[in-house]
Amino acid sequence: MVLPYHILFKMKIGLLGYGKMGKVIERIATDRGHEIVAKINRNDDKNELLKADVVIEFSAPESVIKNLKYCINNELSTVCGTTGWNDSIKEIYSLLEAKNGALVHASNFSLGVNIFFELNKKLAAMMNQFDEYNVHLKEIHHTEKKDAPSGTAITVAEGIMENTTYSKWHLGDSNKQESLGIEALREHDVKGTHIVTYNSPVDQIEITHTAHSRDGFALGAVIAAEWIEGKKGVYGMKEVLGL
Numbered sequence: 001m002v003l004p005y006h007i008l009f010k011m012k013i014g015l016l017g018y019g020k021m022g023k024v025i026e027r028i029a030t031d032r033g034h035e036i037v038a039k040i041n042r043n044d045d046k047n048e049l050l051k052a053d054v055v056i057e058f059s060a061p062e063s064v065i066k067n068l069k070y071c072i073n074n075e076l077s078t079v080c081g082t083t084g085w086n087d088s089i090k091e092i093y094s095l096l097e098a099k100n101g102a103l104v105h106a107s108n109f110s111l112g113v114n115i116f117f118e119l120n121k122k123l124a125a126m127m128n129q130f131d132e133y134n135v136h137l138k139e140i141h142h143t144e145k146k147d148a149p150s151g152t153a154i155t156v157a158e159g160i161m162e163n164t165t166y167s168k169w170h171l172g173d174s175n176k177q178e179s180l181g182i183e184a185l186r187e188h189d190v191k192g193t194h195i196v197t198y199n200s201p202v203d204q205i206e207i208t209h210t211a212h213s214r215d216g217f218a219l220g221a222v223i224a225a226e227w228i229e230g231k232k233g234v235y236g237m238k239e240v241l242g243l
Contacts, residue, residue: 013225014038014052014076016067017059021081024218025056032222046070054225058082061147068092068103077102077231079224081109081217083151096234104228106237107151109220113194114237116209120156120196123207124163133198133205135160136173138183140193148184152194157182160196 011034015022018039026036038048042063049055049070054077057067061084071078072095080103085092096103108114127133137160139153149157149171157169157180166180173183191211198205211217220237227240237243 009226009229010034011225011229012037012051012053013222014040014049014055016040016046016049016055016057016071017063017082019058021058021214021218022056024214025058025221028215028218029056029222029225032226034222034225049076050074052076054079054229056081056221056225058221061085065092069095072096072099072101072103075099075101077225077228078104079109079221079228080105081221083107083154084147086151086154093234100232102228102232104224104235104237104240106220106224107155108192108217109224109237110209110211110216111220111241112216113152113209113211114220114241114243116194116207117155117159117238118243119207121159121163123196123198123205124160127198127205128164130200132200134200135164135180136183136197136199137169137180138173138185138193138195138197140185140187140190140195142190143186143188145186148186149182150184150192150194152192153182153184156194156196 013029013034013036018041037051040046055071057078057080059067059082064082064085065088137157139150141150167178169180169182172181193210195208224240
């Protein structure tokens with residue numbers, strides 16, 4: 001599939017969270033012909049977002065629920081890249097249904113990562129029949145990332161759990177019989193690395209995704225904003241990218 005660089009319409013986009021990711025999204029969105037009509041940080045007036053066709057939300061775990069409720073209650077189609085709010089998903093989904101809203105949310109908007117998600121599921125299904133292999137999951141991010149493990153790592157773990165006998169995951173590098181360990185490391189200026197390893201006494205199989213910059217995440221978020229325009233419901237990047 002070839003993703004379009006040139007688009008046929010211009011959107012008014014509001015940025016809810018204007019940190020490092022917000023600035024990259026702004027650059028890519030304007031390069032694609034869109035207009036940024038609001039740049040909102042924690043203490044700014046959110047009503048500026050009412051000018052937007054779509055809101056792209058990249059804030060922080062402690063702010064995301066309040067932000068999503070504002071957007072849903074004000075009938076703003078939203079793309080959410082903030083992670084760390086899994087415990088509130090049912091509440092947000094119920095509000096979306098009641099308000100007939102539109103949301104794309106994903107633990108990672110990168111095209112490469114979403115391909116990695118699908119590859120991870122297929123590999124897990126293949127490896128599940130070989131008891132001699134133990135699976136290990138590691139994620140590495142920058143020291144400013146607040147949630148651990150990353151939302152991307154949790155999505156990877158869920159893909160493994162869907163296709164194996166693991167029933168849950170835990171933070172740590174040890175494997176328990178029913179629980180998949182996720183090792184979370186924080187290092188300076190790492191954009192995001194996720195590694196799935198299958199070890200046996202005689203060999204090792206490994207798949208890795210390494211992000212070189214934030215551009216891939218930002219481009220995916222803008223493509224999701226273009227895609228959600230005019231739609232209703234809850235979607236992920238699998239639907240956006242047709243994977």
